[in-house]
Amino acid sequence: MTIAVENGYRRLSVGPFRRRIHLRSVILCGLLGLLVVAMALAAAPLGSHEAGFADLVTVIFDPVHATGDGHAIIREFRLPRIMLAVLAGAMLGLSGAAMQSLTRNGLADPGLLGxxxxxxxAVIGLIVFFPTASPVLRPFVGMAGGLFSALLVVFIAQDLSRMRFVLVGVGLSWLMAAALSIILTTADIRDVQTAMVWLAGSLNTASWxxxxxALVCAIIGAAILFLTAGAADVALLGDQAATGLGxxxxxxxILRFVAPVLLTAACVACVGSLGFVGLLxxxxxRLAIRGNQTALLTGSALFGAALVLAADTIGRIAFAPLQLPAGIVLSIVGVPVLLLLLRKRRNLL
Incomplete structure (x- = not known):
């Protein structure tokens, strides 16, 4: 292994593997990762039912003796919910960064393609027309619907030219939203209540x-994006320069189109629609870490995880025992943050 310093970057070489690493970006990403871990540990004991930090420690380090009610609450309800919040936020952050890079549009969102x-x-159809179906089926049905939408956009647009497939995606999303409204206004009120809670972006159904x-989809999508990060940096120089550089x-x-589609569809299928995460x-x-595509993807995943985890924790404890879906909290917080970001970057958009 060799390390060379070049213009503030550390060039790491391990056999055939070579990567440029910016020390400041690595430190900031590490600190942000520790913050997410600290938030997760702090969120686990919080809630409307009794469960202390000691119960969390016992569940993690001594699961054999974790037999109390507090242990069961943390192990069966809060830990899977926290893990799913982190995974969902990371997936949306990654897909948002990839879509903004692909379209070269800072306002691009993972939901851009419908x-x-x-x-x-797809998931609402499963809830309304097959109410007895297991919640475990929702991710598979949702991913199938999301992938179908993406393929339909590509088929209609005929290519991945930025403006054409974006416009087709926006039009298709309006069509899907209209179909969703028809189902919700004609279905049984009891099914609609369940569907609306899920649609608001709720992690209530989180389970092991x-x-x-979610983990498998996150790993596959993240692997595609990180492995193509170097080529994506070159592509930002322009089509002619990128082609000339091989x-x-x-x-x-195609790869950086498929990965965000997979990540977004998996996230929506698991937890419902969480707005603003992929955008913010x-x-x-970019504001905190900067750096190349690798740093941007890492930072986006960590910030996304922190946003969803914070929103879900606030929704759980703010009005306990009532719970607000994380999607509602994100919308309340996301709008002013978005306006602030637009103001700070008004000369760049």
Missing amino acids: VKEAASL DIIPI VRLRHLS APHMA
Whole structure:
């Protein structure tokens, strides 16, 4: 292993693997990761039922003796909910950063291609027409709907040219939203109540059965984005320069299109529609961490995880025993933050 210093970057070489690392970005990402871990540990004992920090320590380090009610609450309800919040936020942060990079538009959002609406439509259809279906089926149905929407956008647009497929995606999202409204206004009121809570972005149904599905999707999507991060940095120089440097732009566009679609569809299918995360997290990463695509993706994932985890924790404890869906809290907090970011970056957008 060798390390060389070049213009503030550390060039790390381990056999055939070579990567430029900016020390400041690494430190900031590390601190942000520790903050997310601290938030998760602080959130686990909080809630409307008794469970202390000692119960959390016992569940983590001595699970054999974790047999009390407080232990059960943390192990069966709060830990999977916290883990799902972190995964969902990270997936939306990654997909938002990738979409903004692909379209070169700072206002691009993971739901730009109708993926959110299509995934929501598929899951709501499952809830309304098959109310006895297991919640574990929702991620699979939602991902199928989201992927179908993305393929339909590509088929109609015929290519991945930025303006064309964005406009097709926006139009398709309106169509999906209209179909969703029709279902909600004609379905049984009891099914509609369940659907509306889920649609608001709720983690109430979080369980250990859903975690592996979200984790696998997060790993696959993140792997695609991080492995293509170097080529994405080159692509930002322009099509001619990138082609001259050996970047296959078509292949790169397809990969960085598929990954956000997978991440967004999986997130929506698992926890419902969480607004603003995919839009805000990349901007927060650019302001705090900067750096190349690798640093941006890492920072966006961590900021997204922190946003969703904070929103879900606030929703759980602010009006306990009543719980606000994380999506509502994110909307309340996200609008003023978005306006502030737009003001700070008004000369760049």
